[in-house]
Each structure stands twice: as C-alpha cells, then as structure tokens.
Amino acid sequence: MIVVTPEISLDDAELLESFIRASGPGGQNVNKVSSAVQLRFDVRGSPNLPDPVAVRLMRLAGSRMTRDGVLVLTADRFRTQERNRADARERLVGLIAKAAVAPIKRRPTKPSAGAKARRVEGKVARGSVKSTRGRVRSDD
Template sequence: MIKITQNISINDNEIQEEFIRASGPGGQNVNKVATAVQLRFDVRNSPSLPEDIRERLIRLAGRRMTEDGILIIDARRFRKQERNRQDATDRLAELIRKAAKKPAVRRKTKPTYASKKRRLEFKHHRSKIKRTRQRVSRSEE
C-alpha cells in the first residue's frame, strides 16, 4: 500500500514493475543485471483515484500516458535496482500529489482608476512627442 495523501492510497497490486537493462554507469555489470525499472499504473481503471484527480493526472502525465490510460514511469538513475524501484514509486506519488492539488480559481480583475489615469497621461505624452516631430506646414508658420 502506497500512501499518497491523507485521502489517497494506492494498492500494490495496481502497480506493475518490469525490470530492464539500463544504459549508463555500471561497468560490465550493466550488461548482465536488469537494474532499470519501468513502472506501469493504470490511471483510467484505478479504483483508488477520484474522477477529478484522474483527469488532472492524465493532463499532467503528457507523453508518459499511453492511449489505453496507462502511466509509464522509467527509472534508471541509480545503479541499484531497489533505489530505481523507490525512485519510480516516489515519482508516481509526486505526480499524483500534484494532480490532487486543485487549481486556484481565477477571479477577473479590473484596472484601478489610478492605473487608467496613468495610462491615458502616458498616451497623451507620447502623442505630444510625436506631434512635435511632424513637419510644420506653411499655414502654421
């Protein structure tokens, strides 16, 4: 059982882990031992996630989500299989925590009276500058 938040926890049987060979450091050992972890979590069919969190998680996951609604996390940062396994689980938990946070409601605001006044004064000032750059016509001389 993986505890994500106070309300959300995921059963271990909802997560599939596959161990694959990792590239990178490890010397000759890298060719013999499968230390990288590919974690799969079925977001669409998970009974642990509420609907609103599920939708936000699908949006947040981006390319890590398959068309079938399965989230795939690759962990190959460490040389040890156990550390990669923990890293993948932590990244899954962090992603779900981000999805659990409700986005702030945007409230429309209006410009203040002072900002409107400043804007108009600036526009008037710029127009004055541009007017002085114009050629003087014969009738104004």
C-alpha cells in the first residue's frame, strides 16, 4: 500500500513496472543491465482515486498520459534499478498529491474608489511631467 494523502492510498497491484535499458553514460554496463524503470498507472481504472483527483491528474500529466488513461513515468536518473523504482514511485506520489489539492476558486473583486482616485492622480502627475518636456525656445 502506497499512502499518498490520508484519504488516498494506492494498492501495489495497480502499478505495473517494466525494466528497460537506460540511455546515457555507463560504460559497458549500460548495454547489459536494464536499470531504467517504466511505471504505468491506470488513472481511469483506479478504484482508489476519486474522480475529481483523476481528472486533475490527467490534465497535470500532459504528454505522459496515454489515450487509454494510463500514466507512464520513466525513471533512469540513477544507475541502480532499486533507486530508479523508488524515484518513479516518488514522482507518481508527488503528481497525485499535487492533483489532490483542489484549486481555490477566484472571487472577482473591484478596485475601491480610493484606489481609482490614486491611479488617476498618478496619471495626471505623469502627464504634467511629460507636457513640460519639449524643445527649448530661444527668446532672442
């Protein structure tokens, strides 16, 4: 069981991990060992994920989401399989935790009368500074 928030926890059976060869430096070892992890999580089919959180997660995932509603995370930052597995799971938990926070709805407000007056006074003052600029005339 992976605990994301007090209300949301994921079952290990919902995660599908496959191990692939990592790209990048590593010498001869990089061609022999499958140390990168590809983690798949079915967002649409998960019974432990509330619908609003799933919708926000799908929007947040972007190109990491497939058409079938499966989130695919690839972790290959580390040289060991265990650390890449932990990294992929941490990133998944972070994404779900971010999606679990409901956005605060903005309440539209209007500027006060004093704020409007201060704005106009500033504009008038700036305009008077600009109006005093110009060519210097000689009064010969």
